[in-house]
Amino acid sequence: NAGVTQTPKFQVLKTGQSMTLQCAQDMNHEYMSWYRQDPGMGLRLIHYSVGAGITDQGEVPNGYNVSRSTTEDFPLRLLSAAPSQTSVYFCASSYLGLAYDNEQFFGPGTRLTVL
Amino acid sequence: AQSVAQPEDQVNVAEGNPLTVKCTYSVSGNPYLFWYVQYPNRGLQFLLKYITGDNLVKGSYGFEAEFNKSQTSFHLKKPSALVSDSALYFCAVRVFSGGYNKLIFGAGTRLAVHP
Secondary structure: OOOEEEEOOEEEEOOOOOEEEEEEEOOOOOEEEEEEEOOOOOEEEEEEEEEOOEEEEOOOOOOEEEOOOOOOEOOEEEOOOOHHHOEEEEEEEEOOOOOOOOOOEEOOOEEEEEO | OOEEEOOOOEEEEEOOOOEEEOOEEEOOOOOEEEEEEEOOOOOEEEEEEEOOOOOEEEOHHHOEEEEEOOOOEEEEEEOOOOHHHOEEEEEEEEEEEOOEEEEEEOOOEEEEEEO
16 A cells, blocks of 8 residues: 655745645545644644545635545645745545544655745 | 643653653543654654553554543653654644544654664
8 A cells, every 4th residue: 555645745836826735545544634734833734524525624724725526535726825835734544433543644745835 | 722732842862761752632521642753754653542441552662651631641651762763743632523533733842862
């Protein structure tokens, strides 16, 4: 299993540009999520999905869109990049179920810089 | 509000000495608690979890954590630190909000083990 994969690993954007961060998992996990990691702030949840066709907002959703057309893929879209979106982005997945421990599996991250 | 606090930005330990990384939480109901580790330029990796049962939980790489309900704490411990343990450690709590489970992370504690 490849686990959780993310592309690209690094990206530099200019203010106002758009882009999509890709995330895929091959573990048949229902739950997928996007976090951003900023120094001194830990990880903050941007959006999450509990299955194909179902998404919802996390703590910091503004400026980001997501969709979940398949179980495997969960892309994150920045429609108009801003310098405040400079961060490291992690995608994670897990099994869904209240009875489970929901250990999350994380991708290697995408380091995004917005100039 | 439900939250997790890691009061130390950095912990310095000499190799061979015991280490403790502190975590306190504030949640309603019974907490589901996790520790994750992040090595440089990598995604987070699961270390251990507390769901129910024994207050002392054993995890990967010789780490353990002690759940203390009266002090609302879940400190990470290891009897003898290794230089290779140097990394960023995150405490997290699972909360049930909006109909689904989500993880709330602490800000992280950087562990530096010196030879």
